[in-house]
Amino acid sequence: QKEVEQNSGPLSVPEGAIASLNCTYSDRGSQSFFWYRQYSGKSPELIMFIYSNGDKEDGRFTAQLNKASQYVSLLIRDSQPSDSATYLCAVKVWMFSGGYNKLIFGAGTRLAVHP
């Protein structure tokens, strides 16, 4: 069973702080990793993807990948109240039985940024 684990939270951080969201995955063969943001009652939207070990930065967001530890994280610098949402980690896995790729999502971490 290929799994993606996240702490459900809520993770509460003050405005202006760095929010750190973590995700672990079970399939060592996974190559692509995604972070989706989902506001309450809305649909998920992609904010970052990463497939090489190390850091990838995009504005206030940094994705970090460590394949040896099967760990991917998302850092949000200068957190704003508008960042309050659920952050879903997703991992692309190859399904040998069916011969296709699919995205497996974690249950998400709820982030609350308070003024």
Place this chain on the structure above:
Amino acid sequence: DTAVSQTPKYLVTQMGNDKSIKCEQNLGHDTMYWYKQDSKKFLKIMFSYNNKELIINETVPNRFSPKSPDKAHLNLHINSLELGDSAVYFCASSQGDRGRSEKLFFGSGTQLSVL
């Protein structure tokens, strides 16, 4: 312009009824998906179609039947609805399973409540 649109947004129905959810995308994507998000926020793939061909059919009861009349449309018909079918159903589309950075575009979701 809405990229991925699904209807209805809310669906309240009795157990045993049959219902359909419709989805259309105007992004010119080749691949469309149905995802189910339960009360614990797990987002799980149900079906995937690529150019009207069924690619992914996860372990879903055969009461659920997707239909793709063309690559811009993917509908979901559910027979004999059960209480456990209550969830938010998201339609999504993507360019196709070509790259590691493939991005999913989600519709706004259909909140299904089975009474």
